[in-house]
Amino acid sequence: MHIRIRRTIVGASAAVALTVLSFAVAPAAQAPAGYKAPRSPFKDGKPDLNGIWQANNTANWDIQGHAARQGPVLELGAAFSVPAGLGVVEGDEIPYQPWAAAKKKENAANWLKLDPEVKCYMPGVPRATYMPYPFQIVQTPTHVLMAYEFASASRTIYMNSKDESPADTWMGWSLGRWEGDTLVVDVNAFNGETWFDRAGNFHSEALHVVERYTPLSRDVLQYEATIEDPKVFTRPWKMSMPLYRRVEKNAQLLEYKCVEFVEELMYGHLRKKTK
């Protein structure tokens, strides 16, 4: 479908953001000395990131360190309580502005009502990366497709492009480039409707994410996401985690088309009552 809405101001704010980030955030991960990733079959000399990948942590429950706690549904008991996690945020602190810190608490208190994941909405970036579902990287020299199992969400990373998004989006507008063996993705044009986790961590439509995917070995990528949102945070901050290849010989993405799992929740009050 043609989209005619134009967006402005992206270029200038991105440039400012990059400058700020280079001072505020610790150096990014580098490929370990001695490891050289296999090259892309497109013979462009770039590392080959193709594969099915998955995080193995509890960041989707809470990107910050957290102890295990009882889950929200009494009947589910130990089967759906919250597993502990060391957290994935550098320094374990998210620099919220005061109003935003209050809103985060409110989000957490009303998690089931407010979390877009519960409604099967597209999860946004970086959350899609560390949800407990695999995703597949399909890498060509011009387009890198990230296909996520959750909600059949996906996004295309346009390589070496300066195109601007024609509209705000759930999954962001992704522009990629290579820095050595690291795939760097600049993501903007978010609609502000997505969250970072089930603990109520959130952002606005001013979110700007810089992701870095660095191959550490054949089966491990180091993932970093630098988060900048001047409407919500006092400074940029960073999260990082390894992503693991799904090495099963028959690994493939299956469907998690969750819309039908939430229709009763969302539309149940509109069902015709039987007398």
Place this chain on the structure above:
Amino acid sequence: MAIFERRPSNVLAAALALAALASASVASQSRNVETRTAARTPWGDPDLQGVWSIATITPFERPRALADKQVLTAEEAEEIERTNLATNNQDRRDGAGTDADLARAYNDFWWDRGTKVVSTRQTSLVVDPPDGRVPALTAEGQKRATERAARGYDSWEDRSLWERCITRGLPMIPGPYNNNYQILQTPGYVVILHEMIHDARIIPLDTQPHIGKNIRQWFGDSRGKWEGDTLVVDTTNFADKASYRGSTDGLHLIERFTRINAETVRYEFTIDDPTTFTKRWTTSIPMQHTDEQIYEYACHEGNYGMVNLLSGARAQEKAAEGK
């Protein structure tokens, strides 16, 4: 946003009928004039990559008035395109102020159905059986179709998968909007990105067997292989509820993708479901290259249509009780 009504193609059928009277039948030559292209990926597979549109005004089934006419002449095709443009135009103002005028302008703003017949000028997308029409349903298929047609607005479960923003499913068929598809290839995979309800369909190219028969999916389970320059994709494991034109979970879908020139991938699919259709049938659709991009289509996230439709039905019931 979700718009679900397909405009009846009466006007097109009439135009096609006129066109048919105007000239003699032309033999199907499209396969003979194709040029074999040597586009290859760096690892030697035929290259199908790009963004492709299947928007077309060619009807799915051949209008009965055309009988055994399989291909239009260039003049007939032009006439049909002219008639279509004059008919489906949001700037038309005849009947100004009527509901019909309002609906036409509103709907045409959203619709993006294309303005051309397919490049092969075939008279229908269905090419086998030779009459260009979907074969009759079996008795069981007919029974299910009748049940489906009787569904109303009691709940979302009565509405189509498309309306519910679950998926447009398979096979790929032209619709009123979101007709673009992007094909990407890596060694071992062909990936088709569907703009309609954002499906990234990943087709492994290997000899691995299909997944276990207990795993049923909206898109089934696909395996692809190259037969010469044609990608042949075999899909089974459909969920019963994925139903295409009433098909069951026994549906076996066979698709063939052939790059016939720089601008065109020929997409053919065969529907094999003996419990639903009295015989197999095949459709052939030229996918045309486009410079457009695939955009995010957040269907479920913005499905006000479902809320409005159900609450409208409840309001109508309440009003009827009050009478």
